[in-house]
Amino acid sequence: MPVRSAEPKAVPIAETFERVFGLLRRALPPDDLSLTAASTLHRLEQHGDRRLTELAGLEGVTQPAMTQLVSRLERSGLVVRRADPLDGRVVLVQITPDGLGVLRRRRAIRAARLTSLLAGLSEADRSAITAALPALDRLAGLAPPP
């Protein structure tokens, strides 16, 4: 009986990831940021101001979708649009102190919830998850097929 190579493993991995997504979605505080909004803010925090088109590419959404997301974030005071002195067409997006505060609060809330969930696992399970984090980060960092 042949043991096939990489393909069969992908199915259970994909299904587990979808279940983890369900966990993320259900653990989202009701009137919190969407996952895309949070990811965008996180990127602006980590890597500084970015052009709108660049953000759209990094987040894997269209330019109009990012225009609208940035507009919503700006309306909420979490980012501001700035002009690029070198190119009049460009919009630079910058996170505000309020935006940083929202990220900080959100992180604390999610960490607390996740901590209480992790408490329901065995120490071995927690270790297995911790051990996989670097690998998962590398997986998530691989350029997805555009």
Place this chain on the structure above:
Amino acid sequence: MPVRSAEPKAVPIAETFERVFGLLRRALPPDDLSLTAASTLHRLEQHGDRRLTELAGLEGVTQPAMTQLVSRLERSGLVVRRADPLDGRVVLVQITPDGLGVLRRRRAIRAARLTSLLAGLSEADRSAITAALPALDRLAGLAPPP
């Protein structure tokens, strides 16, 4: 310098999960099912017909949201609504052969994409991810705070 207990670990775990979510989202075929729709179909496939309210609870969405999701799925021919002969108020949701086919196709596409991504990792990373799957499944299966 004190090493604090469980709380600090939750932050990197939550952030890695969000990055994996980004991967999932970007790898979604353009005109495919939403993650919630897919999860609902998957549940109907695995566990048989379910009542609408039960599905809403399992997926962590409201009853009206599930009414609408089921309506969209029914319009697309992926599920049907059936009456419960024992209770005239109840709607039983059943997956159709077309729904099963969509799940099968979708699984194959996602597995192929994930396989090509996994090929970009080291064998050690792939092993770490595989080793964490049961733990992640248990984590995702824990009842989230309602």
Place this chain on the structure above:
DNA sequence: TATTGTTATACTCTATAACTATA
């Protein structure tokens, strides 16, 4: 009266197509 589900309404998030402004 309580439960099951739907309808009404509103907002976020996303897409494609058409447009404006700048280079």
Place this chain on the structure above:
DNA sequence: TATAGTTATAGAGTATAACAATA
């Protein structure tokens, strides 16, 4: 002409509140 971004429009997906039907 090409690039950066916005506006227009449409649809999925979600929520709360109000409603209808059945138990």
